[in-house]
Amino acid sequence: MPKMPALWDASTRKETFDLLVALWPLLEDGDRDALVARIAAGPPAWSTDHLAAEDRDQLLARRVFERLRIMERSDPGHPHAGLEAELARLLAMHPNWDIAPGEKAHFAIYSQSGWRMSDATDDKQSLQIMTPAEIVEELGADDREDTLDAWREMVASDWDKMQAVLQGAVERYGLDAELWTTTLNGLRTRAASPTPGANVLALVASMDTALALNAAVSAAAAYLLESAASSPQFGSASHDDFWLAFDNIALGVSLDDTNARHPEEGDWVSLAINTSMGNLALAFVNALFAKRLVVGGGMPNELAEWFVRLIGDGDPRHRPARVVFASRLSYLFAIDPDLIRSYLLPSFRWGRDEVEALAVWQGFGWQPHIDPLLWPEIKTDLLECFTEDRVGQLGDMVGTLSQVLAAAGIHIGLDALPRQSTQAALRRMDSETRAGVLQWLAGALARVDDQASDPDRLWTDRVKPWIQKFWPRDPDARGSPEARPWVELALATNDAFEDAVETVSPFIRRGENSFVLHEMAESPHVNTHPRAALKLMDAFLSRDAQFWSFEELRRLLDGVVAADTTLRTDPIFVQWNEFERARA
Numbered sequence: 309m310p311k312m313p314a315l316w317d318a319s320t321r322k323e324t325f326d327l328l329v330a331l332w333p334l335l336e337d338g339d340r341d342a343l344v345a346r347i348a349a350g351p352p353a354w355s356t357d358h359l360a361a362e363d364r365d366q367l368l369a370r371r372v373f374e375r376l377r378i379m380e381r382s383d384p385g386h387p388h389a390g391l392e393a394e395l396a397r398l399l400a401m402h403p404n405w406d407i408a409p410g411e412k413a414h415f416a417i418y419s420q421s422g423w424r425m426s427d428a429t430d431d432k433q434s435l436q437i438m439t440p441a442e443i444v445e446e447l448g449a450d451d452r453e454d455t456l457d458a459w460r461e462m463v464a465s466d467w468d469k470m471q472a473v474l475q476g477a478v479e480r481y482g483l484d485a486e487l488w489t490t491t492l493n494g495l496r497t498r499a500a501s502p503t504p505g506a507n508v509l510a511l512v513a514s515m516d517t518a519l520a521l522n523a524a525v526s527a528a529a530a531y532l533l534e535s536a537a538s539s540p541q542f543g544s545a546s547h548d549d550f551w552l553a554f555d556n557i558a559l560g561v562s563l564d565d566t567n568a569r570h571p572e573e574g575d576w577v578s579l580a581i582n583t584s585m586g587n588l589a590l591a592f593v594n595a596l597f598a599k600r601l602v603v604g605g606g607m608p609n610e611l612a613e614w615f616v617r618l619i620g621d622g623d624p625r626h627r628p629a630r631v632v633f634a635s636r637l638s639y640l641f642a643i644d645p646d647l648i649r650s651y652l653l654p655s656f657r658w659g660r661d662e663v664e665a666l667a668v669w670q671g672f673g674w675q676p677h678i679d680p681l682l683w684p685e686i687k688t689d690l691l692e693c694f695t696e697d698r699v700g701q702l703g704d705m706v707g708t709l710s711q712v713l714a715a716a717g718i719h720i721g722l723d724a725l726p727r728q729s730t731q732a733a734l735r736r737m738d739s740e741t742r743a744g745v746l747q748w749l750a751g752a753l754a755r756v757d758d759q760a761s762d763p764d765r766l767w768t769d770r771v772k773p774w775i776q777k778f779w780p781r782d783p784d785a786r787g788s789p790e791a792r793p794w795v796e797l798a799l800a801t802n803d804a805f806e807d808a809v810e811t812v813s814p815f816i817r818r819g820e821n822s823f824v825l826h827e828m829a830e831s832p833h834v835n836t837h838p839r840a841a842l843k844l845m846d847a848f849l850s851r852d853a854q855f856w857s858f859e860e861l862r863r864l865l866d867g868v869v870a871a872d873t874t875l876r877t878d879p880i881f882v883q884w885n886e887f888e889r890a891r892a
Contacts, residue, residue, distance in 0.1 A: 526560030634671030673705030739787025
């Protein structure tokens with residue numbers, strides 16, 4: 309039986325749901341569209357073949373509903389039209405569906421118990437009709453966990469009641485870190501709203517020192533500050549309470565030993581954005597953006613002091629902050645190069661600390677940007693990312709880091725890269741990673757849409773010389789995943805198409821590439837450069853392939869001879885025409 313994709317695998321349900329909750333608020337609109345579409349398509353049909361049709365349809369719909377609902381709940385302040393439409397469709401068929409509050413929804417057994425009947429009592433509604441004193445009393449009962457879950461769901465809806473409950477709990481039980489943690493988690497979305505956000509920040513700023521030093525409380529507060537600083541209205545609001553709150557919790561976050569843990573699967577970025585230190589650093593960076601600092605103007609002294617404190621002088625508990633700062637390296641370096649040289653760039657040196665360098669290079673690969681001033685500072689260590697051992701440890705980020713090599717050559721200049729080191733780096737990559745580099749180059753050509761920056765000129769002046777200087781020529785460096793981007797590179801040109809075909813054809817490995825035929829057949833080059841189009845087709849197609857789209861092959865062959873009738877006698881056309889006639 310095929311392996312269940314991780315998105316739908318029941319054995320990794322909690323990890324998957326945790327990741328969806330963490331990533332959804334961070335995604336751009338296009339990435340949100342893609343994720344919603346992927347989830348709405350549902351799990352593989354074969355996963356429920358053993359069930360009756362009615363049960364199968366309901367189970368598949370339920371799995372989609374749960375994932376979309378937790379994503380919606382993780383960022384209610386930024387609704388997504390596609391997600392809301394799909395949830396509305398599912399609820400129209402199953403109006404009584406719901407999910408359990410909080411993280412209970414991440415566990416299959418809790419999720420099942422959370423399917424409420426229409427007449428079931430809602431714990432959240434029960435708390436809403438209680439007085440603050442009654443809620444305080446409930447917090448002392450044996451089922452405190454259920455009360456806290458309901459409290460987190462409703463706390464943001466009644467500010468006065470929330471304050472009264474916190475005060476009453478202090479008077480009754482003393483400082484209650486668990487209650488404060490739950491409260492701050494519940495207020496996270498409120499912190500991103502215009503006027504209430506200031507109230508939330510003031511609440512954190514005035515929090516008792518003993519609470520602020522508690523790891524769970526300071527972690528919840530760090531998530532809250534990140535939410536506040538990333539909100540659209542943060543730039544126009546007063547930041548006084550934000551920095552007071554920041555100052556109040558920073559020590560507690562820095563003492564949280566969970567920030568020093570290593571990721572189980574080597575993913576330092578995911579670890580960083582799921583730690584209190586990483587979120588405090590994200591809050592700091594977003595607050596820095598809001599100040600609109602000028603290039604080369606330096607960081608204000610008080611912010612520079614905070615930056616140095618967050619960097620942490622090599623402390624493993626501050627590594628999540630360094631990973632976050634690495635993802636904004638270009639921006640930070642542009643503002644204050646001397647500060648970054650002194651405190652952040654040393655973390656990128658492989659010879660200084662292998663684990664540290666691995667973590668921050670993954671952070672840089674999360675959102676890579678380069679410029680001519682930064683490039684000389686990092687190019688040597690970037691090229692050293694591509695040793696045999698490190699390529700595997702960098703995980704998915706090796707793909708974006710490899711594309712930086714292409715970007716440097718195209719946007720900074722061919723002399724920005726040493727030839728032998730760059731060729732060696734490309735050779736050590738697997739075929740999928742090299743294909744990603746080619747896709748970036750093809751995208752650079754496709755993005756050129758004005759006469760002043762003609763794709764043919766970019767091809768002639770930058771892309772072709774980059775390929776000729778750096779791309780490895782040994783056969784072992786040619787894989788089937790690279791076929792499509794090589795073709796797309798050529799197709800992205802205009803009058804330079806024939807030159808592009810001559811350049812890329814020797815690098816293409818023939819194989820199971822008939823899926824590229826559609827793009828070829830749709831290209832205007834079939835009409836404008838039929839002979840070169842025929843040659844490119846011959847470069848990537850293999851007659852030994854098992855899977856074919858003979859309709860597209862016929863369409864392409866007919867297209868080139870319609871544009872140039874002399875091609876009927878061309879040996880390439882004759883061979884492929886006979887092949888199609890015999891096989892079709």
